[in-house]
Amino acid sequence: MDWTDQGAAEEARKGNQLAFRVLVERHSRSVFRLAFRMTGNEQDAEDMVQETFLRAFKQLHRFDGRASFGTWVYRIAANCSLDLIRARRNRGERQPGLDTDTAVSPDPSPERVTRSKQLAGILDHALEQLTETERTAFLLRHYEGCNIEQIAKVLGVGNSAAKHSVFRAVQKLRFALEPAWGAAK
């Protein structure tokens, strides 16, 4: 079926499972990417993909089409990931760093693997300095290419607050990364 996201969401709301499947197939990879960057490891990201679409299915009646389906599902994915991070924190567990054994390019050189691990370690520490909102805003802007309006919708804030969150995140990262960066190079 050649549905738009909007059309598929409307069909899915009426109980059409094939339409929901279309949405899952279209958006799973981007949800995985966001969840991986937020949670820091592959297994958690996989769990977040499942949880995100389970929540999306249950909440389909709330999708009103004002934002795109992709933005709406990003919001759910971000919230699922934040719930996991908060639960971890409440249990006194540390947020794991990016799983650098898997987070490298498909055919990495030894130098690239080393550099990637160095970068990941520095970046993990820097990301810990950000608030949840700043971290989410930054990941969406920097890695997912979301515009300010989309980020605002995901975060449930105004455009100006979303823009400020991206700026604060970059400012904190720069402050944290620049000294360590020079040492790693």
Add this chain to the structure above:
Amino acid sequence: MKHLSEEELTQAYYGDEEPEARGYGESSQHLHDCAECQAAFQRLKSMLDELLSETVPERGPAYGAEQFLE
């Protein structure tokens, strides 16, 4: 003209320049003309570009189909 603030440099990097902040196109014109701002922008760009080399595990085209909850 005043140098670009950190916020304006960040906006320039992401292409989120606010026309009302200095007058339309004024920030990019200043960035084009000012060596000091260009250097600051390059430092920021270099850091942010390097972060883009952080990749995530690949998921194939069939990944979405594998997720569907029956």
